Amino acid sequence: MTLQETGSGVALWRQVADSIERGIADGKFPAGERLPGETEIAEIYRVNRHTVRRALAALAERGLVRAERGSGTYVEAQRLAYPLRARTRFSEIVGAGGREPRGQLIEATEAVASRELARELGLKTGAPLIRIEALRLADRTPICVSTSWLSAERFPDAGRVFAATRSMTKLIKHYGIRDYRRGSTRITAVIVDATDAARLDLALGRPILVVDATDVDPDGTPLVAMRSRFAAERVEFLVENA
Template identity: 30%
Template sequence: MVPAYIRIHDAIKRQIDQGVWEIGQRLPSERDLADDYEVSRMTLRQAITLLVEEGILERRVGSGTYVAGHRVQEKMRGTTSFTEIVKSQGKKPSSSVISYQRKLANDSEMKRLGLKASDYVIRMERVRFADDIPLVFEVAAIPEKLIRHFKREDITKHFFKTLTDNGYEIGKSQQTIYAKNANDRVAKYLSIPKGQAVLALTQVSYFADGIPFEYVHSQYVGDRFEFYLENN
């Protein structure tokens, strides 16, 4: 027999999917919901807690429980540009370039991009947005020899499209995800409190022939962005 709190969980989720409660809408009080579903407040609270953990609902201290906004999602398979991810979910992508510099490759960049100590990279810092909401602070390193004939705007605004438009075939990527706390600088750019947990990601992207072309270290706002795995 399905536990009562699971049945309540499924019923609330179904109502949200059907638009009975819309994104950002405040749910009735736990007392009222418990009466509606004819269960104890403890059982109702179990269902709500599970929905909060799944990111479907969110609790706001002193205010109540609300239907959470949908997070931007990235499927952890293959290599896809941030711009295309955001567009695919009906949102408007944009970015703000913090710095764009020609630098000698550091140890990490040499290792991941197969460069020599005498090789230069274009190291770019930027904040990336969906519908003008900051999602990620990103530091990208790209071998200078690869992009020296491209305009800066081609790199900062639509790098992957620039590559494919010039005959490059995008291949796989290798990604590592871990948790960390945002420092002062990152917190400021992402409009979050200092010390808030963020999802950190390092990614090396490759052409179809196996040559690496970009090394990125990103920090995502966890309640605005999520990764999910899909296995065949």
């Protein structure tokens, strides 16, 4: 590896970063793979370790790599292509990308319907709800944190069922509902808060995509209202009604 001399007008760290990025693009460093250690990279390019760190920081800033203290720096997986269709199933979308979908219950609590939630679910304000907080992963990468609200009357014990099945699809099927589809979808983006940052293993200050959606049964009856927070750098929504 030979870099330009200093004074070329292109900072050393930038040359290193560009070189590594090329390596990732060329498949020299496949997604998920561990990069050489910072010390080793520094030796390869014959620069100071701090210069390498500056280069890696630039790549991490763009989400191309992710550093793990004590372990190494890893090439981030490609963004998960997440099509937004009437039939949107997390497990199917992740599986289609050749990755293993996982679900993890964070907590299940009881709640009462706010006016807004009541409207979305077709219930009365104050109706009893079950609130399920769940983390969804592709392989071992957290993709989104999802808060779901279901009618406590229609889905009694929903928390326990989700804990066992770890899947909203299976939960709904458990209550005898043959199929469901997406009712409404709204998307915004905000900066992650500390709680979700920890759950998503996301740095503070990074953007998340907030998806408010409802699933309805074939008759159009609302089943569940959800607010999902996606790590923006790990997904790419595809809207297919262009």
